[in-house]
Amino acid sequence: MYKIQDKVYPCCTSLTMKYIGGKWKTVILVHLTEGTKRYNELRKMIPLATERTLSLQLKQLEEDGLIKRTVYTSKPPLKVEYSLTEFGKTLSHVLDEISKWGIQTASTLEHIETTE
DSSP states (O other), X not given: OEEETTEEESSHHHHHHHHHOSTTHHHHHHHHHTOOEEHHHHHHHOTTSOHXXXXXXXXXXXXXXXXXXXXXXXXXXXEEEEEEOHHHHTTHHHHXXXXXXXXXXXXXXXXXXXXX
16 A cells, blocks of 8 residues: 555555546647647647546646646737656656557557457
């Protein structure tokens, strides 16, 4: 058992999933490993996520300290950018392996024929 910030996690995996669990969190983080992105860039990269869901996932990632939200107000229109924090960057190798696994699995599965 692990107790972190008054929350108890039965194992390290459950702790990890607290940070990257959710349908779009990992996808967002993978895109941010490529560099800083504006909200609209992320929307285009993740078209299946609704605006509400994307906003909520970004907010959770920010609250968990994995991403940083920078607002530029010097000129209209308002500019908002998202980037990985140093803490978020510690997930880079994990995210890379998840991406590699997805590529490998997709290429394997597209060659499997189903018969019914």
